[in-house]
Amino acid sequence: MDTPFEPLRFTHQKRHLHALIMEQQAWFCARDLGRLMGLFLENRLVRKLDPDQRCTLNLNYYDEAQEMLMVSESAAYALLVHHHHPANSQLRQWITHEVMPALFVARLHSHHNSPTPARLEWQDGELSVIHWQNEPWIRLRDMPSLLPGREALPAKTEKWSATTGR
Structure with a gap:
């Protein structure tokens, strides 16, 4: 079995968001993003996204290797726009101004092995x-x-x- 990806875990309003950089693109755990949005983001809603906006990864999720549905950065913003709610504006700002910069800084400091x-x-x-x-x-x-x-x-x-x- 492949070694699970090691995501970073962010906290927003006492809820976690697992995210990582893979091939120079940010990916977010769909389950976590859905909880932050107040939705159940599993296969049905995520299937509407383009194939390059979703994937399944073996992720170290709360210290346990699990196959997790992931969405790209563009998919996360598309979901936030499509499922508009006033609280999602604050979530979008948090992702844009805190999560994304932290992901790229962590990528620069990590010794990753991706081309x-x-x-x-x-x-x-x-x-x-x-x-x-x-x-x-x-x-x-x-x-x-x-x-x-x-x-x-x-x-x-x-x-x-x-x-x-x-």
């Missing part, structure tokens, strides 16, 4: 790279352009069956 996009200056230009495990990783198709006298491979290549003549 992050970066730019590498090389000879007369820049390359897109992924910084992972304290090293820059370069796309295979960009390698020929790094070697003298070689051109970059095209971004789209033929299907494998077309190159073998099948």
Whole structure:
């Protein structure tokens, strides 16, 4: 079983919100966000969100590994707007001004092991790279352009069956 994600736990009006940064995006526990909004945010309501706004993660939830439904930052704001209630304005401000900055500060101070996009200056230009495990990783198709006298491979290549003549 995969190691559960370790979220940060925030408290607002004596209720908790588990949140984390994954692939440079904030994710919130749907159950916790729903409690803060006074709603039951489980599959039915969350299914209306776009697929990139929801996911299920193995989360360390109150010191127990559980599969939890998570919503992205954009989904959290969409839910707050769609289920408008005067108290949600204060919740939105709390998420915007306290939770989000704390998540990004915690990310900067953590020693996470997720790939992050970066730019590498090389000879007369820049390359897109992924910084992972304290090293820059370069796309295979960009390698020929790094070697003298070689051109970059095209971004789209033929299907494998077309190159073998099948």
